[in-house]
Amino acid sequence: MNLTDKQILHIAVPSIVSNITVPLLGLVDVSIVGHLGSASYIGAIAVGGMLFNMIYWIFGFLRMGTGGLTAQAYGQRNEAEMTRILLRSLSVSLLLAAALLVLQYPIRLLAFLMIDASREVQEMASLYFHICIWGAPATLGLYSFIGWFIGMQNSRFPMYIAITQNVVNIGASLFFVFALNMEVAGVALGTLIAQYAGLTMACLLCLRKYRSLRPYAKRHRLFERQAMARFFSVNRDIFFRTLCIVAVTVFFTSTGAAYGDVVLAVNTLLMQLFTLFSYVMDGFAYAGEALSGKHIGAGNRTEFRRTVRHLFGWGTALAAAFTLLYGIGGKNFLGLLTDDTEVIRASGDYFLWVLAIPAAGFSAFLLDGICIGATATRIMLHAIFIASTGFFLIYYGMCSTWGNHALWTAFIIYLALRGIAQALLSGKLLKGRNFPTFADKH
Numbered sequence: 001m002n003l004t005d006k007q008i009l010h011i012a013v014p015s016i017v018s019n020i021t022v023p024l025l026g027l028v029d030v031s032i033v034g035h036l037g038s039a040s041y042i043g044a045i046a047v048g049g050m051l052f053n054m055i056y057w058i059f060g061f062l063r064m065g066t067g068g069l070t071a072q073a074y075g076q077r078n079e080a081e082m083t084r085i086l087l088r089s090l091s092v093s094l095l096l097a098a099a100l101l102v103l104q105y106p107i108r109l110l111a112f113l114m115i116d117a118s119r120e121v122q123e124m125a126s127l128y129f130h131i132c133i134w135g136a137p138a139t140l141g142l143y144s145f146i147g148w149f150i151g152m153q154n155s156r157f158p159m160y161i162a163i164t165q166n167v168v169n170i171g172a173s174l175f176f177v178f179a180l181n182m183e184v185a186g187v188a189l190g191t192l193i194a195q196y197a198g199l200t201m202a203c204l205l206c207l208r209k210y211r212s213l214r215p216y217a218k219r220h221r222l223f224e225r226q227a228m229a230r231f232f233s234v235n236r237d238i239f240f241r242t243l244c245i246v247a248v249t250v251f252f253t254s255t256g257a258a259y260g261d262v263v264l265a266v267n268t269l270l271m272q273l274f275t276l277f278s279y280v281m282d283g284f285a286y287a288g289e290a291l292s293g294k295h296i297g298a299g300n301r302t303e304f305r306r307t308v309r310h311l312f313g314w315g316t317a318l319a320a321a322f323t324l325l326y327g328i329g330g331k332n333f334l335g336l337l338t339d340d341t342e343v344i345r346a347s348g349d350y351f352l353w354v355l356a357i358p359a360a361g362f363s364a365f366l367l368d369g370i371c372i373g374a375t376a377t378r379i380m381l382h383a384i385f386i387a388s389t390g391f392f393l394i395y396y397g398m399c400s401t402w403g404n405h406a407l408w409t410a411f412i413i414y415l416a417l418r419g420i421a422q423a424l425l426s427g428k429l430l431k432g433r434n435f436p437t438f439a440d441k442h
Contacts, residue, residue, distance in 0.1 A: 065377070091223075
């Protein structure tokens with residue numbers, strides 16, 4: 001294995017582990033309340049968890065924008081700018097968290113206007129929400145830290161943080177629920193403590209590993225106009241890109257529900273296979289983000305092009321492997337998720353769409369990472385606009401005759417369009433001909 005592949009795997013593998021542990025936080029909460037004797041507890045945690053997933057997903061630009069900018073500063077060996085990027089990102093994350101805390105009641109009221117839940121579920125979900133919302137500073141701060149660590153070519157620290165959060169969440173939630181009988185409030189408090197445990201771990205790891213950067217942690221040039229303009233420009237594009245992705249995802253779920261409970265269940269189960277694939281591909285996207293940003297910052301076109309080629313080599317191999325894996329064992333995997341024979345039987349009508357996901361989607365993930373590393377976020381925004389527009393046009397053009405198949409057709413083409421549009425729009429960048437320019441290194 002050559003050096004480029006080793007560098008890719010050095011970042012990708014810990015990132016994949018981190019990605020897989022993330023849903024465990026929600027799974028732990030659901031499994032604990034699932035033993036309290038009422039379906040309302042599960043419903044409350046599910047609704048509360050969904051609210052936070054939607055809120056925090058929108059602020060994912062803090063991680064991505066910070067990662068790309070940091071990777072370029074790392075490639076420049078600009079230690080002062082590396083430090084300033086982290087401090088800028090943390091400052092913005094704390095301001096956004098403060099806004100969420102101030103607006104928590106309007107946010108909850110608006111959310112429940114869109115969610116049809118029983119009064120009991122709403123009351124418990126509200127309790128869960130108003131406890132967990134105080135974890136916003138920790139969660140958004142961790143977005144900044146994790147993006148920064150990846151930009152610093154360090155994906156092990158995010159893995160350590162994710163593992164710490166899960167261990168603390170399990171221990172604290174079990175104690176509060178079963179020792180103190182706090183029920184939903186106990187689960188929420190356990191989650192809250194786990195979030196701050198993760199932030200504490202991030203701070204300690206940062207202070208220990210990057211102590212040489214402490215002299216640069218000064219206010220001088222921290223909020224200079226040009227740097228802040230670039231920071232907000234990058235994050236603005238990612239923010240609007242995320243809104244497009246959220247629109248497609250929410251529409252896919254809500255439209256599937258309109259076709260009945262069985263189709264909704266089938267779509268939900270099949271999307272778990274897409275999620276599993278995305279966890280793996282996101283790890284390689286993070287590698288693309290870190291390495292492409294580093295090579296661009298260093299002005300090393302040769303290494304950048306080599307990294308792009310090797311990333312697509314890995315992506316092609318993984319797409320083929322997942323297609324084969326799903327073709328052989330995908331239906332058996334669905335059997336592990338449900339024992340409802342009607343749902344499993346109905347899933348056979350749509351399973352071919354799952355086999356198309358890896359080939360259609362792998363390039364979109366990789367190009368997302370490369371564009372983030374290059375801070376070519378406007379390309380990402382244009383590409384997702386093209387892809388999401390195509391998604392809605394295709395669905396509405398076919399839904400009257402194809403039904404749920406039209407939804408899956410639109411989704412697969414949407415994935416493919418993301419990759420195709422980004423490849424076309426970033427042609428010069430991928431060839432190393434259109435690198436960003438930087439200010440001085442001091």
